Amino acid sequence: MVLASVVGCGGADEQHLMARRVNADDKRYRGSWVYRVRMGEQQGHSEIARMNLSVDGRRFHLVADWTAGGSARTGKREEWVSDGKYLWQMLPNRKQLNKYEPRGTELLLFWKMPHRMSPFKAAVEIGEDGLAGRRCKVLATAGRYDQGEVTLKYWIDVDTGVLLKKEHVLMAGDLLLIHESYECQQIQYDPAFGEEVFATGVPGDWVEVEKSSLDSELLGTKF
Numbered sequence: 001m002v003l004a005s006v007v008g009c010g011g012a013d014e015q016h017l018m019a020r021r022v023n024a025d026d027k028r029y030r031g032s033w034v035y036r037v038r039m040g041e042q043q044g045h046s047e048i049a050r051m052n053l054s055v056d057g058r059r060f061h062l063v064a065d066w067t068a069g070g071s072a073r074t075g076k077r078e079e080w081v082s083d084g085k086y087l088w089q090m091l092p093n094r095k096q097l098n099k100y101e102p103r104g105t106e107l108l109l110f111w112k113m114p115h116r117m118s119p120f121k122a123a124v125e126i127g128e129d130g131l132a133g134r135r136c137k138v139l140a141t142a143g144r145y146d147q148g149e150v151t152l153k154y155w156i157d158v159d160t161g162v163l164l165k166k167e168h169v170l171m172a173g174d175l176l177l178i179h180e181s182y183e184c185q186q187i188q189y190d191p192a193f194g195e196e197v198f199a200t201g202v203p204g205d206w207v208e209v210e211k212s213s214l215d216s217e218l219l220g221t222k223f
Helices: 012-023
Strands: 028-039 046-056 059-066 077-082 087-091 096-100 124-131 134-145 148-157 163-172 175-189 207-210
Touching: 012 148, 124 148, 134 163
Parallel strands: 096 207
Antiparallel strands: 028 046, 028 175, 046 059, 059 077, 077 087, 087 096, 124 134, 134 148, 148 163, 163 175
């Protein structure tokens, strides 16, 4: 497979270090993100989901509302809590708590970078940009995949190492096939969290169900 590399400053080793910094479980913040998609000749991007995220080290609490963007999940709410080892999906309408124990690299959270860029080269720094009131380094990689040309970009907060945006573009020659992004709208660092934010206890009238497979586009992203 022939790859087309993105030319920028900084070596691969430096960018591997940046990815490790992004994925390190040493951060504490809360914020809101939006997931947008543009397909083919569609005019403009559709807003697919809005997410509110709280992170404290390995723990996180995610609430996502799927908006009117044509997704099969439109109008639904998705809620997840993790203590760093187990993952619980809250289903209030069923009074049910689905429990998962993720395996290996099963998770690729929308606020993380891939462990490997294969089949593409490591992302390299191509410049800086501002996002959500923060100064970001922008990393990118590109190459061929199947019959298309793929470009992946990542916006990383210079001061905190938090991934504030990631973007996937797939082209077939001059034809756009898909352009999708997860983008931070606002973020607060080092907030005071109450323990209830990450509480995983089962309410008295709920049931806990152990699950072996995970079904969440936001926790198992492609890029």
